[in-house]
Amino acid sequence: MDRRSFFRTAGQASAGAAAATVLAAPAIAQSQPKISWRLTSAYPKSLDTLYGISEQLSKRVSEATDGNFTIQPFAAGEIVGALQATDAVTAGTVECAHTLSSFSIGKDPAFAFDTSLPFGLNTRQHISWLYYGGGRELVNEFMDEYNIHAIPAGNTGAQMGGWFRKEIKSLDDLQGLKMRIAGLGGTIMSRLGVVPQVIGGGDIYPSLERGTIDAAEFSGPYDDEKLGFQKVAPFYYYPGWWEGTANVMLAINKDKWNELPKQYQALVEAASSETMSHCVAKYDARNPEALYRLVANGAQLRPFPQDVLQAALTESRKLYDEYAASNPKFKKFYDSWLPFSQKQQVWWRVAEIPFDSFASASAGQQQQQQPQQ
Structure with missing residues (x-):
């Protein structure tokens, strides 16, 4: 190839490449x-x-x-x-x-x-x-x-059961109690005598502090610690059965x-x-550490009394049946969700729960056996 032919070919190639670049740029711009x-x-x-x-x-x-x-x-x-x-x-x-x-x-x-x-x-x-x-x-x-x-x-x-200004010893202690609780948990709590309140996260602390509400659920230890609930409602209940x-x-x-x-x-x-x-x-990762800190700073952990849990479970099942009977949209969800849930519980009782229970108990035994510093 002579020198002229070489430069002519090279020039054509460069022009082609430039044209390709010009064509590609708008294509990229259109895709993003x-x-x-x-x-x-x-x-x-x-x-x-x-x-x-x-x-x-x-x-x-x-x-x-x-x-x-x-x-x-x-x-x-x-x-x-x-x-x-x-x-x-x-x-x-x-x-x-x-x-x-x-x-x-x-x-x-x-x-x-x-x-x-x-x-x-x-x-x-x-x-x-x-x-x-x-x-x-x-x-x-x-x-x-x-x-x-x-x-x-x-x-x-899984969330906690919330913060209470006074201890809950039985179902009777829920009568007339004003509690910040959202979702269907609030509907079920209302059937147990609670007066549910729907309040945004940033407004819960002042409401507890002023006594406008008697109790509040929000999330778990890591978030609850940031909002400072333990300062105005020391009793910290579990489990948060309304939001597993x-x-x-x-x-x-x-x-x-x-x-x-x-x-x-x-x-x-x-x-x-x-x-x-x-x-x-x-x-x-963060909830366990926060729970330790909350307890160290005065939070008093309490399990919900069994009569509260049993009454809440009973009312929840009644509520779902009532909604399914009167609300076609709820029923369509429920007809999918319920059998899926039932099969999941069988599997978890066979594999997940026994493993978690044994591992948790073993971890507790190991902590007890560790020498005190």
Whole structure:
């Protein structure tokens, strides 16, 4: 090849490469358009796990798209109140929210299934029902009416039974007691004589301090410690039978979800799955340490009396049957959830519970046998 031919060929190749680059750039830009969303959380910034999942989701989405898709999180009260997050998504005030579906049971008790049912599934079982038991499909079919696409995005694990200003020794001590408790747990407690109150997380402490309420449940030791409940209500009860799990929903305005490019939708799904894993792991790591500190600072651990637990269990079963008989949406959920739950309990009685019980008892024996320092 002579010198002229060489440079002519090289020039053609360079021009072709430049043209390819010019053509590729718009294609990339179209596949990753600039999109900016706002996310309202139902939680204050002081709750670094429940609010932290919003920050984590935002960070991951932005990193994965080189800043082309951003989700700006806002704490409860910065745009709307903690209990208005779902309504804000439905109305399009914000594109998405991290919240509990159970905050909306006043509209329809079927909202509870996305979060949890009292005396129901534990965290692993609930996630299993959502992903492999048909739960997610049922949730999103139900959420269509509210213009919401729901994605599981976090979980507290099993919660505690809450903080009480006075000791609960029997079912009689619940009569007339004013308690902050959300979801169907509040409905069941009302049948036991409690006066349930629905209050956002940031307003619970002053309500306890002023005596506006007599008791409050919120989450577990790690979150409860941050909110300082032990200073105004020393009796800390367990188990939190109304929330053996609590799924946090990423509620997305359905119109905005449908407008997203498929790759952005896939990214939001993946990022939500990651926040779920981190949320559960962080609570499992932090709750034991926080419980030790709470007890050291004056919290008095108490188990709920057996008559309280038995009465609550009985009323919960009655309530579900009543709802299923009168509410077709609740029944559709319940017909899926109940047999799944029953099969799960059989399996856990065979494998999980015996292992956990033996391992827990063995750990207790080892602690007793350790020499005192």
